[in-house]
Amino acid sequence: MHILPASAIKELQDALGPKGWSMEADILANHNAEARGKFAGDAGMVLYPANTDEVAKCVAICATHGIAIVPQGGNTGRCGGAVANAAEVILNLRRMNRIIEIDARDFTATVEAGAILQTVQDAAGDRDLLFPLSLGSEGSCQIGGNLATNAGGLNVIRYGNARDLVLGLEVVLPDGSVWNGLSSLRKDNTGYDLRDLFIGAEGTLGIITKATLKLFPKPRHVATAWVAAPSPDAALDLLALARRESGDAIAAFELLCGFAHDMAVAHLPGLSAPLAAPSDWYVMIELTSSRPKDDLNEVLSDLLESALEAGLASDATLAQSEAQRANLWAIREGIPEAQGFEGGSIKHDVSVPVSRVPELLTRGMAAAGDFIPGIRPCPFGHVGDGNIHFNFTQPVEMEKQAFLDCWETLNRLIHDIVADLGGSISAEHGIGKLKLDELARYASPEKMKLLRVIKDAIDPDGMLNPGKIVK
Helix, strand or coil, X not given: CCXXXXXXXXXXXXXXXXXXXXXXXXXXXXXXXXXXXXXCCCCCCEECCCCHHHHHHHHHHHHHHCCEEEEECCCCCCCCCCCCCCCEEEEECCCCCCEEEEECCCCEEEEECCCEHHHHHHHHHHCCEECCCCCCCCCCCEHHHHHHCCCCCCCHHHHCCHHHHEEEEEEECCCCCXXXXXXXXXXXXXXXXXXXXXXXXXXXXXXXXXXXXXXXECCCEEEEEEEEECCHHHHHHHHHHHHHHHCCCEEEEEEEEHHHHHHHHHHCCCCCCCCCCCCCEEEEEEEEECCCCCCHHHHHHHHHHHHHHCCCCCEEEECCCHHHHHHHHHHHHCHHHHHHHHCCEECCEEECCHHHHHHHHHHHHHHHHHHCCXXXXXXEEEHHHCEEEEEEECCCCCCHHHHHCCHHHHHHHHHHHHHHCCCECCCCCXXXXXXXXXXXXXXXXXXXXXXXXXXXXXXCCCCECCCCCCC
């Protein structure tokens, strides 16, 4: 049940028209749901503005009535960053989904924030270009949400995080005014970088409505391999070898434990194990090149031969077809789904310096095993940029709820190790509601002070996504 003033509801309805809002229970249920089920919103109204002017009107109306706004994209977040309560409204950008321009000379795409990531990828591909941000949820997540959380994904080792892929933004500020920073400039040293304030801010400082994104030449050649690695240390040595031998052509370098691999193959239809013998650790390597004459299969084949000779791999296979490549990616991307078949799971999205990943895994698995005997570690992730999804599956004989009740304690154990290694408790998923207290615990007092100063300066009344990042 909403607790919004009737006068505010009327003004918002008039500003947006009949297609621009909903208060229907079935529709609200989808917007109030949270991907992991750890949080549940109870907002009584969702807004669907069709353009920047309508966003600005909504923000101004809500500011006048003292109603907080929770911006929402595809609602695929993992930290409760788009959860709203009954005194707040959800502002969803799905109607603002235009690809405004693909500029093949500037190598840029200008898009509205509600554009689906895969749609942007396809639009770039149609012009023989590449937008390299790639996530498991790319078929439903929106560009605005990707930028608000500074999304990472599979290609960070080559192209960087979402922040590195943005040239300009248009942002509606908490008072309803619009900052037009929608530029395609590659160099601009005229004062503070306002763009980067809003990327990764989770909608707490402003609502991103448009973005100018960097594009790259579309790869002409792709080579993908699956490698059985003796250990995470060997995987890092393999990474260094691959960077040198390929001329830094690595687009993805993924590490996963044997348990993660076995779950995906066992539970997900149509998947087959790439190698005959089991292994405790696997690496997936993908090389890409836009150069017409590159033979990446030869490069990768030579690399694998060197790795086998050096003891950095015990077995390996090179995908010989698109179907084989798809099978490899389906194993890697299917791990979160497969984990659900094994019971409860406790998840961590953490990062450490690349060189410290083996120590993180060793210490983290030991600490978790001491805390919960029989726990089944399921680490996987983007080892090439130090980001590990350090997940754990419940012991076979343990009740699911009893295991999930250990979430906070296990989080603390893993996050303490991450902090000791100079890492981050949130590599790519954001803070949201889930990690609000953890951020305050692990960030320095100086950082927390600056975060609050920035929030208070731009949104002094706390009208945008309150209770996220800072209290």
